[in-house]
Amino acid sequence: MEFRRLVICVLKNKCPNCQVGNFFSSSVFSIKHFAEMNKKCEQCGFDFKQEPGFYFGASYVSYAMQVAIFLGLYFGMIVFYHLPITSFIIAAIVLQLFLLPVIFRASRLIWVSLFADFKKK
Numbered sequence: 001m002e003f004r005r006l007v008i009c010v011l012k013n014k015c016p017n018c019q020v021g022n023f024f025s026s027s028v029f030s031i032k033h034f035a036e037m038n039k040k041c042e043q044c045g046f047d048f049k050q051e052p053g054f055y056f057g058a059s060y061v062s063y064a065m066q067v068a069i070f071l072g073l074y075f076g077m078i079v080f081y082h083l084p085i086t087s088f089i090i091a092a093i094v095l096q097l098f099l100l101p102v103i104f105r106a107s108r109l110i111w112v113s114l115f116a117d118f119k120k121k
């Protein structure tokens with residue numbers, strides 16, 4: 001998958017195959033339902049539930065994204081501004097809570113984009 005298509009489908013939460021159909025069935029701001037996915041793309045019929053346990057690997061993508069965010073926060077707060085470590089820990093926890101739905105969705109979309117067989121456009 002070309003990088004431009006990956007960025008578009010992750011930012012817009014669209015189908016990685018056609019970039020038109022919605023990947024998730026609810027809003028990212030819905031606290032209870034942010035993780036609910038559509039079974040298939042309503043535009044192209046692409047199967048989002050590839051196989052049981054397919055999205056287990058998305059946890060590795062999520063872990064990498066969180067490490068990158070925490071390292072950026074650490075260097076920003078501790079190294080450049082010399083703030084106390086407790087402020088870093090509090091900021092990391094708060095940031096983690098607010099970014100949970102975004103990271104969850106982005107990691108699933110990146111994972112399915114890496115391993116799915118797409119039609120050429």
Ligand SMILES: [Zn+2]
Pocket residue numbers: 015016017018019020021041042043044045046
């Ligand atoms: Zn589609």
